[in-house]
Amino acid sequence: MKAEIGKKKRVAQFVFLFFLIIGTIIIVRQQRNTPYQHNTGFVFGTVYNITYQSDKNLQKEIETELKKVDNSLSPFNESSIISKVNRNENVKVDAMFAEVFKLSEEISKETDGAFDITVAPLVNLWGFGFKHEQTPGKHTIDSLKQIIGYEKISLANDKVIKKDKRIMLDCSAIAKGYGSDVVARLFKSKGIENFMIEIGGEIVTSGISDKRLPWKIGVTKPTDDSLNTNQELQTILNVTNKAMATSGNYRNFYYKNGKKYAHTIDPKTGYPVQHSILSSTVLARNCAMADAYATAFMVMGLEKAKAVLEKHPELMAYFIYSDGKGNNAVWYSPSLKDKITK
Numbered sequence: 001m002k003a004e005i006g007k008k009k010r011v012a013q014f015v016f017l018f019f020l021i022i023g024t025i026i027i028v029r030q031q032r033n034t035p036y037q038h039n040t041g042f043v044f045g046t047v048y049n050i051t052y053q054s055d056k057n058l059q060k061e062i063e064t065e066l067k068k069v070d071n072s073l074s075p076f077n078e079s080s081i082i083s084k085v086n087r088n089e090n091v092k093v094d095a096m097f098a099e100v101f102k103l104s105e106e107i108s109k110e111t112d113g114a115f116d117i118t119v120a121p122l123v124n125l126w127g128f129g130f131k132h133e134q135t136p137g138k139h140t141i142d143s144l145k146q147i148i149g150y151e152k153i154s155l156a157n158d159k160v161i162k163k164d165k166r167i168m169l170d171c172s173a174i175a176k177g178y179g180s181d182v183v184a185r186l187f188k189s190k191g192i193e194n195f196m197i198e199i200g201g202e203i204v205t206s207g208i209s210d211k212r213l214p215w216k217i218g219v220t221k222p223t224d225d226s227l228n229t230n231q232e233l234q235t236i237l238n239v240t241n242k243a244m245a246t247s248g249n250y251r252n253f254y255y256k257n258g259k260k261y262a263h264t265i266d267p268k269t270g271y272p273v274q275h276s277i278l279s280s281t282v283l284a285r286n287c288a289m290a291d292a293y294a295t296a297f298m299v300m301g302l303e304k305a306k307a308v309l310e311k312h313p314e315l316m317a318y319f320i321y322s323d324g325k326g327n328n329a330v331w332y333s334p335s336l337k338d339k340i341t342k
Contacts, residue, residue, distance in 0.1 A: 036194075036210035044074065044176055046200030051210065052187055053194040065182050066199075072096040073175045075120075075168075085160045086168050092158040100171055100178050100288065101155050107292045108150035111308060115296035116150045116267040120170035123265050126272065141270040148267055177202040177245050177291025184287075202245045204287050214240040216341055222248065222278040222320055222328060234279075234320055234330070238339045243287035247294035248279035248320075264298040275301030278328070279320040283336065293317075302331065309333055 039050045039059040043066045050062060072094050074080045084091040093101070107115045121144050125136050152163040160169070171178075180197045184204045187195050194207030196215050205215040221234040237244070248264075264273045280297040284290040293315060297305035302321055309317055316333040323329040332340070 044070065044179060044200065045076065046176065048179075048197075048199040050183065050198070051196045052192050053207075053210070054190070054192055058186070058190075061186060062183055065186050066179055069096060069175065069179045069182055073100060073171045073178070075170050075172070082169055082171065088162075088165050090159075093155070093160065096178075096182075098155060098158065100174060101160070103288055104171065104174055104292065105150060105155075107289070107296060110312070111293070111296040111300060113150060113267055114299035114304075115173065115292050116148065117169050117171050117174070118148050118150060118153060118167055119265060119267040120168055120172075122148060122267065122270050123170075126263075126265060145270050148270070173247070173295040174288050174292045176200045177243070177287035177289070180204045180243065180287040202243075202287050202291050203239065204243045205239050206241055208240070214238050217244055219246065219279070219281050219318060219320075235318065236341045237281075237283070237318070237336070238341055239283060242283045243285065243290045244281065244283050245287055245290035245294045246279060246281040247291075247298050248277070264295075266299050273299055273301065275299075276321040276323070277302055277305070277319050278322055280305070281318040283316040283318075283339075285314060289315075306331075 034053050034055055036051055036053050037057050037059075039048075039057070039062060041048055041059070041063065043063070048066075052058070070077055070080065072081050073096065075082055075086065077083060081091060081093055081097050085093070101117075104115065104117045108117075122141070125140065125144060147164050147166045147168075152167055153169070154161045176199045180199050180202050181204060183197045183199075184195070184206065187197075187206070194209070195205070196209065197204045203217055205217075209215050215238070216236050217239050218233040218236050221232045265271070266273045275298075277298055280294045282290040282294040282297065284293065293308075294317075297308070297317060297319070300308070302319060305317065305319070309315055313335070316336040316339070318332040318336060319330065321329055321331065
């Protein structure tokens, strides 16, 4: 009797294993036969490139999600929530705005204000790309500093509270990364596991590429190249199942005492930073976080950035900086070593 029961168990186990193998083969074949879609377009003032494995082209759905982000966070969209907040209109924020606001506040605290969504008036004063030949005066800078500071804003009952009505919010240093995250959520909700989303250089990857290989992303070498014709790579990183963002206006340097600096404004001083980092690349669990920290590290400089990274092992960074002799040098998180492929 026992022998018969044992035989039936073995047969049942064999049948289960057989169907498991057949099912796995069918799934693998389906995955191999499912095509990869390639979408490109324009959003947030920049270009997006998205590759994903799906039977359907989802560009309309992708752009619908990105439009939601634009309607919430774009200061160039006059009807967006952030534009209404900046005009001090009586507006309740949506879930997207609240999520980005809270993450921004958290990262501002973690970086001692190096990341700050109220810094835009100072950035505008100095001029995008430093086009102004005349340096802003100390009095003007000091007056603007009165309305700069993440601690001067808060969120309560779905409304932004400002300590000064002149305070302006600008989420440009986190919104592109957040947009990439939103598209990634769309894909996950549809069961899509293999994709690469890139919006203005802010990237989220999952699974494998259409070449059946891990996703590999290049980090551009900083060069004196205002025309953006040189795309020489400093390194290539394996960023599968990670988010990655790079900050650094390293195609437009300024020089002081023979040293090269990137154009980044320190929210606390109101002046361009004089740290050595030329390019800050951050890998994180989501792209909004990577985007914000990449910006913060440009402001903080190498040593302070390393200190933050020690407190946050979930972050990895790759810095290109100018050494004491004015040459480009590299520092990266030890945990990033096995992701460097070149």
